[in-house]
Amino acid sequence: MVVKKNAVKSKPAIKKIVSSKAKNTVVKGKVEKTAKTYSVLRGMRDILPKEERHWSKLYHVAENLAEYFQFGRIETPILEEASLFVRSVGKGTDVVDKEMYIFEDRDGTKVCLRPENTAAVMRAYISNGLWNQAQPVKLWYLGQMFRHDRPQAGRYRQFWQVGFETLGSADPAVDAELIMIAHNFYSDLGLPVTARLNSLGVPAERERYRNELVNYYRGKRSYICGDCKARLTRNPLRLLDCKNKECLEVKETAPQIIDYLGAESKNHFMKVLEYLDVLEIPYQLDHTLVRGLDYYTHTVFEFYGPEGEEGAQSALGAGGRYDLLAEQIGGKATPGCGFSLGLDRVVLAWREYMSKNNQELPKQKMEIYVAQLGEEARRVALRLVNDLRGSGIKVGFNFSKGSLKIQMELADHAQVPYVLIVGQKEVQDKTVIIRDMESGIQEVVDQKKVEALLKRKLGHS
Ligand code: AMP
Numbered sequence: 351m352v353v354k355k356n357a358v359k360s361k362p363a364i365k366k367i368v369s370s371k372a373k374n375t376v377v378k379g380k381v382e383k384t385a386k387t388y389s390v391l392r393g394m395r396d397i398l399p400k401e402e403r404h405w406s407k408l409y410h411v412a413e414n415l416a417e418y419f420q421f422g423r424i425e426t427p428i429l430e431e432a433s434l435f436v437r438s439v440g441k442g443t444d445v446v447d448k449e450m451y452i453f454e455d456r457d458g459t460k461v462c463l464r465p466e467n468t469a470a471v472m473r474a475y476i477s478n479g480l481w482n483q484a485q486p487v488k489l490w491y492l493g494q495m496f497r498h499d500r501p502q503a504g505r506y507r508q509f510w511q512v513g514f515e516t517l518g519s520a521d522p523a524v525d526a527e528l529i530m531i532a533h534n535f536y537s538d539l540g541l542p543v544t545a546r547l548n549s550l551g552v553p554a555e556r557e558r559y560r561n562e563l564v565n566y567y568r569g570k571r572s573y574i575c576g577d578c579k580a581r582l583t584r585n586p587l588r589l590l591d592c593k594n595k596e597c598l599e600v601k602e603t604a605p606q607i608i609d610y611l612g613a614e615s616k617n618h619f620m621k622v623l624e625y626l627d628v629l630e631i632p633y634q635l636d637h638t639l640v641r642g643l644d645y646y647t648h649t650v651f652e653f654y655g656p657e658g659e660e661g662a663q664s665a666l667g668a669g670g671r672y673d674l675l676a677e678q679i680g681g682k683a684t685p686g687c688g689f690s691l692g693l694d695r696v697v698l699a700w701r702e703y704m705s706k707n708n709q710e711l712p713k714q715k716m717e718i719y720v721a722q723l724g725e726e727a728r729r730v731a732l733r734l735v736n737d738l739r740g741s742g743i744k745v746g747f748n749f750s751k752g753s754l755k756i757q758m759e760l761a762d763h764a765q766v767p768y769v770l771i772v773g774q775k776e777v778q779d780k781t782v783i784i785r786d787m788e789s790g791i792q793e794v795v796d797q798k799k800v801e802a803l804l805k806r807k808l809g810h811s
Contacts (some may be wrong), residue, residue: 393499393507403711404697411538412492412512415531421490421514426470428494432462438469438678440644442585449497463496466643468672468688469679471515476681485518504664504695513669515688517676522618524687525649525671526625532653532667532689533631540709541700543653543666545631548639549619550646551611553674559610560586570600590638606637615648622649641668645675649687655699666699667691716746717808719761719769723754727772734770734782734800741801742810761787768807770800 390396397405416423432452439445451463464470471489474480480487492512499505514531516524529545536543550556564586567574571582575594582589590601611619626633633651641650650670669689676684704710718738722731728749738745746764751757754771761769771783771792782800784807785792795803 391507393501395506395508401697401701403713404701405693407539407711408512408693408696409492411535412490415534415538416490416514419488419514419527419531421488424471424474424489424491425493426464426467426474426491428464428496429461430464430470430473432460434469434473434679435462435465438472438643438645438675439466443642443644445497445642449499451496451498465497466495467491467493467511467513467690468515468686469645469675471513471688472517472672472675472681472684472686473679475517475684476676476679481518481682481684486524487517488514489517490514504692504698506694510693511690512693513688513690515686517686518684519687520673520685522621522649523625525622526629528669528687528689529622529626529633529651530629530631532651532669532691535691536653536666536696539696539700541696541703542656545626545633545651545653546636546639547623547626547633547649547651548607548636549611549615549648550607550640550650550670551615552647555610555612555615556587556607559605559607562605562610563587563589566604567600573597573600587640588642590640601638607640608637618648641670645672645678646670647673651689653691655695656703664695665692666695715744716764716766717744717768718746718804719757719764719766720745720747721754721757721761721769721771722749723752723771723773724777726777727774730777730797731770731772734772734797737801738804741805743801743804743808768804 415421432450435450436446441447445465450465452460453462455461471491475487475489490513493510494508495511496508498507501507512535514528516528529547533543533545551559564582567578567582567586567589571579574582574589574597575592578589578592578594578597581592589597590604592598592601608616608619623633636652639650639652641652648671650668652665652668655666667689669687671685671687673683673685675686676682720731720735720738722728731747732749735745735747746761746766748757748760751760754773758769767787769785769787771785773783776782776794776797779794780797781794782797783792784795784800784803
């Protein structure tokens with residue numbers, strides 16, 4: 351049996367990994383370091399507290415938008431059956447052909463770390479019977495995606511996306527609502543972005559266009575780069591993505607998809623644009639915007655950051671309509687539209703933009719600092735900190751510092767209006783010193799009355 355075979359196999363394999371890589375050995379209770387130190391895998395990264403404040407703000411903005419526009423949060427597994435993405439995102443796309451983390455599970459199933467989440471959300475909609483509920487169903491997610499991409503600034507192998515998806519409506523107002531929500535996400539951060547829009551119509555229209563494009567590029571074969579020559583057979587729409595100088599010239603006179611759309615598709619797209627005009631959301635029409643994934647129909651869009659920032663070069667977010675996705679993955683026909691925003695890139699572009707404009711995120715302010723002198727005092731101070739936290743007062747402290755001078759310097763640095771000081775005498779008298787940091791005036795207060803007094807002083811109700 352497969353499971354048994356793997357179970358037997360895995361033991362020596364683990365032994366080998368440990369003995370070849372981790373060469374730290376424990377001798378007489380001490381770790382002896384002989385060789386390997388670990389760093390993060392290529393294309394992966396740690397997000398440290400310095401950046402985390404920006405990330406928290408993104409989560410809040412996304413959560414508030416979801417609540418306001420009534421999207422329910424959905425969590426889908428990171429691991430999915432690989433064919434889910436092969437069928438939906440499509441063969442011939444970079445994501446499927448080059449970038450999926452794909453492997454065989456212990457039972458032989460081909461699985462992958464999700465490279466994107468729209469197909470997984472649609473899978474969940476189908477497998478949980480959400481089509482039985484009132485339509486459309488509005489869902490949002492926040493999570494990590496995985497693509498074995500060439501790492502560079504703003505391009506990682508594990509990255510975060512926040513996404514909003516509306517399933518079960520073909521109305522162009524839904525496309526506009528989603529573009530509005532994505533636009534609000536950036537404007538709530540104070541980050542100016544430009545939306546670029548295009549329509550890919552329906553498959554028959556796209557097919558006609560693809561053929562025209564291929565005919566056109568065949569005639570220009572000697573002017574285009576090697577990559578584009580390969581795209582000509584593999585994925586012709588991606589010819590429009592090339593940033594190579596000669597290819598840009600060829601692209602200028604290439605046929606445009608808008609001329610191949612039928613009346614219904616044109617009408618859908620015009621409606622979306624009209625709604626965006628009503629909402630006063632600025633956009634640029636970009637006939638070269640084709641998106642990398644196969645499942646898109648009709649409206650597609652991308653968001654770019656301000657000139658000169660990280661986001662000006664690569665999209666900060668993207669989305670579109672995918673009316674055929676449900677059928678591609680075995681469900682009944684269900685129209686859908688959505689977007690996903692690349693949070694790693696948003697943080698980069700946003701921080702760069704803020705620093706250029708001398709803006710900073712407001713820091714969480716401490717209201718008081720607790721300083722202690724001596725072991726007994728430390729115990730009293732410890733309890734004080736915990737009691738005050740319970741009453742909603744923001745307390746700073748550092749119990750690994752014994753010197754009062756250093757603790758006062760830390761309090762000064764934190765710019766708190768009051769410091770509580772507990773020393774030997776205060777322990778015995780069951781009191782605390784409250785020092786007003788501006789006037790320097792100190793008062794001695796009964797420990798039991800500290801909380802109420804501080805609340806009054808700090809203006810807590
Ligand atoms: P896509 O599904 O390729 O349209 O991606 C949606 C958004 O996710 C993009 O606009 C990027 O902001 C972000 N994104 C895509 N790939 C990566 C990556 N490798 N690293 C960081 N962000 C990414």
